[in-house]
Amino acid sequence: MSTETLTSRLTIFQGPQRLLQADRLTVLRYLQNHDELHPTGSHTPLWVFDDLSGLRLDLNWRAELPAAPLPPHTPGTAPEETAAALPESPSRSRSTRAVGRPKLGVVSREVTLLPRHWDWLNRQPGGASAALRRLIDDARNAHAQQDSQRAATEATYQFMQAMAGDLPGFDEACRALFAHKQSAFLLQTQAWPDDVQAYLHQLSRPIWAA
Secondary structure (H helix, E strand, O other): OOHHHHOOEEEEEEOOEEEEEEEHHHHHHHHHHHHHHOOOOOOOOEEEEEOOOOOEEOOOHHHHOOOOOOOOOOOOOOHHHHHHHOOOOHHHHHHHOOOEEHHHOEEOOOOOOOHHHHHHHHOOOOHHHHHHHHHHHHHHHHOHHHHHHHHHHHHHHHHHHHHHOOOOOHHHHHHHHHOOOHHHHHHHHOOOOHHHHHHHHHHHHHHHHO
């Protein structure tokens, strides 16, 4: 599991109560401790949400938590037991190396364009790859606020579907959300549980700031 995945921000709910908001590794350890304290499964289940997308995640701490470190090598260990720890041979390393420039964070992927697009890109300073990166950065900067608002709207709706679908005013709150009417949204959700409201406010903040 990558470091970026382990440090992504997640939130745990038990019913309408928010128990924890932390990075993925901390959340996984919390789930482990909770399952060990409640092995019968008779408690209200814990739901985990992604703070970026608002999606409910099905986490399995047994599969995701980093494995315990292997014991140090001791004399008498059979050669086959340590073979996996030997460094790769230069030939093997070269044959399995990923395409691109990973040290710079560059990843090579296929892009399909028409001939006229390639002709234009190849005439740009730095070549096709540099031109594409500039175009993407320019588009991201030009539409950053709009993209943030759209992503926040979708994340808020995803959480609302999971946690508030049966609450009074849900349909009206959804209409206010997609219309970006903050006052109406707050009015329709004001009777909802406090922790649900608080998380909705967190997810929807970029909408109202736009």
